[in-house]
Amino acid sequence: MTTSPRPAVSVLMPVYNAASLQRDGQSALESAVQSVLAQQYDSFELVAVDDGSDDDTLRILKSYAQADSRVLPVSIPHGGIVAALNAGLEAARGRYIARMDADDTCHPERLALQAACLDASPQTGLVSCRVNFAGDREVNGGYARYVDWTNTLLTAEDIALERFRESPFAHPSVMFRASLIAEHGKYADGPFPEDYELWLRWLEAGVNMQKLPQTLLNWYDPPTRLSRTHANYDVDNFYALKTRYLARWLAQNNPHHPEITIIGAGKTSRRRANLLREHGITIRCWIDVDPRKIGNIVDGIRVCGRNALPETGKGFCLAYLAGHGAAEELEPFLAAKGYRKGIDYLLAS
Missing domain, CATH: 3.40.50.720 (NAD(P)-binding Rossmann-like Domain)
Incomplete structure (x- = not known):
């Protein structure tokens, strides 16, 4: 039995009932997966965690896995976003973890640029990127302004000093060292946004975070986004x-x-x-x-x-x-x- 080489990057994508969301005549889930598989970077795996979906989500993920060995579907009983994220971290083999959501798309050079940044900067624990707000700016102006604000925070100093205004990152835009999980803890479950809690905890511990000036993610704003629907984000x-x-x-x-x-x-x-x-x-x-x-x-x-x-x-x-x-x-x-x-x-x- 042969084992595939350990990838440099594990793309962590939790998925729940994502099969029905359509965008431009295609499943948003398929668009997200295809944008990862189209990366201009060779050493990665896509750890797609199906959080107990009761639609065709798991079937779609398995079909991609059959066609491309870089796709690793993980199926768990429905437990919510934190359970799915931590299950994905357990399965991930890469030294870097890149977050991705099933309703977004990333640009082809995203993984290459973020991995290169971490390779070249041993002091940097997490690197993000600018994101394109792909929602409706007229309908969701507040969210669009938030994205515009996050795009102004590039340096470690700005991120650290601005973190008490709002979360300084779009969650699916980050890549971080897998070693940080053992050093400072995984995602915590509680009555709060799990990503913001993680950034605050890691920043408090002294983790250096920065943001690339390139726009490398299309961040959509569907009505089912957890930050709109779940009490933890109240x-x-x-x-x-x-x-x-x-x-x-x-x-x-x-x-x-x-x-x-x-x-x-x-x-x-x-x-x-x-x-x-x-x-x-x-x-x-x-x-x-x-x-x-x-x-x-x-x-x-x-x-x-x-x-x-x-x-x-x-x-x-x-x-x-x-x-x-x-x-x-x-x-x-x-x-x-x-x-x-x-x-x-x-x-x-």
């Missing part, structure tokens, strides 16, 4: 997860810990920032530009104008700004005052 769960990691970051990096100044005094901003108080963080004051709010006492804390911002080196500010473009307006103002991101302030929403 906004309250998202902020509970983020707050837990943010509180630990502040304890390690805020020289004025546990005191912070919160920029943003709207109802939503206060609700999110108040979660930090459950972790022992003390809020010095709220900062806002709305004259109707300035001078009020809300949640036991005074609302002040921007003139109450601490001098550089004498306080740490955390910005919770929900409005579109608000953070982009704030940062030049703070820079003009000499504030440095990660030292004097951080954006948290």
